[in-house]
Amino acid sequence: MADTRGDPAVPAILGILISGRGSNMLAIAQACADGRIAAKVGVVISNEPGAPGLAAARKLGLETMVIDHRESSSRDAHDARLEQELARRGVVLVCLAGYMRLLSPGFIRRRAGRIMNVHPALLPAFPGLDAQRQAVAHGVKLSGVTVHFVDEGLDSGPIILQYAVPVYQDDTESSLSARILKEEHRLYPEAISLYLQDRLRIEGRRVRITGQ
Numbered sequence: 001m002a003d004t005r006g007d008p009a010v011p012a013i014l015g016i017l018i019s020g021r022g023s024n025m026l027a028i029a030q031a032c033a034d035g036r037i038a039a040k041v042g043v044v045i046s047n048e049p050g051a052p053g054l055a056a057a058r059k060l061g062l063e064t065m066v067i068d069h070r071e072s073s074s075r076d077a078h079d080a081r082l083e084q085e086l087a088r089r090g091v092v093l094v095c096l097a098g099y100m101r102l103l104s105p106g107f108i109r110r111r112a113g114r115i116m117n118v119h120p121a122l123l124p125a126f127p128g129l130d131a132q133r134q135a136v137a138h139g140v141k142l143s144g145v146t147v148h149f150v151d152e153g154l155d156s157g158p159i160i161l162q163y164a165v166p167v168y169q170d171d172t173e174s175s176l177s178a179r180i181l182k183e184e185h186r187l188y189p190e191a192i193s194l195y196l197q198d199r200l201r202i203e204g205r206r207v208r209i210t211g212q
Contacts, residue, residue, distance in 0.1 A: 012196050013042035015091035017082070017099040022046075022053020023181065024097035024118055024188055029060055031189035038196055042089040045082065047101055063089075069101060079107040093195060095188070096150065105152045113202055115150040116195070118188045120180045122146060122162055127155035132180060133173040143167050143176065145183045147191040149202065158207045160191045160200060 014032070016025045025044055031037040044057040047069045054064045065085060072078035078101075086094060096117040108115065121131035123146040126138075135143040144164040151157035163183050167176060194200050194209060201208040 012039040012092040013090045014039050014093050014095055014192070015042055015086045015089065016044045016057075016095045016097050017101075018044060018046045018051055018053040018097050019048045019100040020051055020053060020098045022051065022056055022097055024184055025053055025095075026056055026060075027185035028095060028097065028189055028192065029057070029062060031192070033060075037189055037193050039092075039192070042091050043085065045085065047078075047099070053098070075102070075104045076106055079104040083107060083110060093192065095192065097188075102154070103150065108150060108152050112151075113149060116160070116188075116191060117148055117150050117155070117157070118184050119146045119148065119155050120177065120184065122164060123148060123155055123159060130173075132177045135167055136171055136173055136176060140167055143180065145180055145187050147188055149207070158202050158205055160194070160207045160209075161187050163187050 014028065016028060018025050028037065029041050032039050032041055041062050043063045043065055044053065045065045045067055046054050047067060049066045049068055057064050067078065067081050067085070069078045072081065092114065094111060094115045096115065119131065121135060122142065122144045126134040132143065142164045144162060146159055147161045148159045149157040165180050165183055199210045201210060
């Protein structure tokens with residue numbers, strides 16, 4: 001597929017994968033609409049038919065699709081269906097926005113360096129589910145947000161951007177989650193914009209941002 005990064009005449013196409021409410025999907029779509037990201041959302045795909053984010057995306061006029069993982073015989077088969085739909089729309093970058101499925105190694109290898117995720121912690125601390133709950137339980141003083149490229153591990157890909165969020169003594173999982181989510185909505189579009197400006201260079205485990 002053609003790489004249209006850096007060409008203002010040809011907006012890049014994003015594919016967003018969700019499983020739930022899709023708040024980061026909405027933040028990305030808004031950033032596209034107001035010009036902070038030089039791209040358009042080509043499709044929003046959910047593995048969960050009842051995901052609230054599907055209705056939210058349709059309200060914005062975005063194309064939506066359900067690819068229920070329960071209808072496929074294997075993870076590879078499910079991800080092959082994903083790849084087919086993404087490729088049909090010329091998706092340049094896949095953005096995971098609360099997508100609660102591990103992608104298959106084959107899918108990740110095909111799109112190496114072209115899949116992003118946002119995680120509500122300062123990776124490599126607290127990977128996986130319930131990161132905010134883990135942070136509160138461990139009594140850390142700082143948590144935050146990480147945007148990273150996706151590799152074959154769990155929340156282990158090269159880190160693009162991070163932002164620290166304080167953890168207060170009286171924080172609950174809910175209060176910390178709310179503060180972190182606000183920064184997710186800001187940081188994720190910023191990372192996508194850097195990618196589309198062709199300013200990210202993966203060097204082993206590190207991501208170098210050019211032009212700084």
